[in-house]
Amino acid sequence: MKEAIGEIICMRRQDKKMTQEEFASRLGVTSQAVSKWERGNGLPDITLVEGICRILDLSANTLLGIDNNKVVENRNLLMEKEIRNNMYAEPLLIDFGLETIPCIAEGLKTDYINQKRKELVQDTGMLLPLIRLKDNWKLKDREVRILSYDRVLWVKEFERTDENTFHQIIDQVITECIQHYAEIINKQVIKTMVDNLKELYPGIADGLIPEKISYLALQRKLQSILADKGNIRDLIHILEDMEENLQ
Numbered sequence: 432m433k434e435a436i437g438e439i440i441c442m443r444r445q446d447k448k449m450t451q452e453e454f455a456s457r458l459g460v461t462s463q464a465v466s467k468w469e470r471g472n473g474l475p476d477i478t479l480v481e482g483i484c485r486i487l488d489l490s491a492n493t494l495l496g497i498d499n500n501k502v503v504e505n506r507n508l509l510m511e512k513e514i515r516n517n518m519y520a521e522p523l524l525i526d527f528g529l530e531t532i533p534c535i536a537e538g539l540k541t542d543y544i545n546q547k548r549k550e551l552v553q554d555t556g557m558l559l560p561l562i563r564l565k566d567n568w569k570l571k572d573r574e575v576r577i578l579s580y581d582r583v584l585w586v587k588e589f590e591r592t593d594e595n596t597f598h599q600i601i602d603q604v605i606t607e608c609i610q611h612y613a614e615i616i617n618k619q620v621i622k623t624m625v626d627n628l629k630e631l632y633p634g635i636a637d638g639l640i641p642e643k644i645s646y647l648a649l650q651r652k653l654q655s656i657l658a659d660k661g662n663i664r665d666l667i668h669i670l671e672d673m674e675e676n677l678q
Contacts, residue, residue: 434471435496441469442512443487458482520580522560522615523608525600530572531592535564538597547605556664557612560620562604575600577607579615613657618646625649628666635667644673 444454444465451469455462458479467473475483484491527535548559570576573592577585577600584607589596608615625646629636640649652673653663663669 436474436494437469437471439489439494439496440465440475440483440487443489444469447487454486457486521563522579522617522620523562523604524565524578525562525604526565526567526570526576526578527600528570528572528574529566529568531575531589531596532566534592534594534596535566535600537594538601539564541597543598544601547601551605551608552664554664555609555612556662556666557608557616558620558624559605559608560615560617577604579607579611582614584611613654616650616653616657618650621646621650621653624666628670632667635670639670639674643677644670649673 444451447454449457451465452462455465458465459482460475460479464473464475468475480491480494484494487494525535544559544562551557551559567576571588573589575587575589576583585603587603625636625640640646649670652669656663656669
């Protein structure tokens with residue numbers, strides 16, 4: 432049990448990008464105590480369980496190894512994480528061959544995706560979903576694909592990869608997003624858009640969504656506008672029109 436709890440703490444801490452020192456400081460213990468737990472040489476005091484769960488964003492059942500939602504029979508947390516990550520088709524996925532990994536890794540150190548995300552939402556009102564990136568040993572070494580819910584939108588095998596390859600890939604993601612946004616958009620994206628609107632203009636959506644208009648209903652409305660080649664940037668008036676039609 433010591434080893435299992437220590438492994439869970441270590442995995443979740445690393446997922447949260449926290450050092451042992453940072454985690455220990457937030458919990459109010461020494462980094463030596465955290466190291467001891469993670470090596471399976473001791474257990475945290477029961478009074479610390481609530482704090483550990485809050486900081487690491489997990490349930491007490493998961494921490495204690497009695498989670499009913501486990502998907503593997505043993506304690507292979509890496510495999511369980513991999514299975515969970517592949518359980519659902521992603522709204523936007525880039526997968527790539529092994530020789531493309533270095534340029535992807537370097538590109539992620541920049542803010543290029545967010546720059547393009549900002550330009551897209553300014554021009555069209557389309558919020559680019561989070562993009563999942565995944566290396567795929569089944570692809571050719573310099574092959575790259577863009578998928579949406581497992582549907583291949585674009586594929587290319589680069590002759591060579593350099594510092595511009597990442598930009599080319601993300602530019603293509605934006606192009607595919609514009610062309611297929613009606614299929615890409617989902618309730619999570621809608622909720623993010625609405626939450627942002629509530630923060631900036633609380634009188635527009637408060638008490639309206641999801642109380643009177645569901646996220647799905649708004650999603651269908653935006654999909655209809657996109658199908659007619661319309662612009663969804665004016666979300667305020669779109670919601671006002673929908674509210675008026677309720678009366």
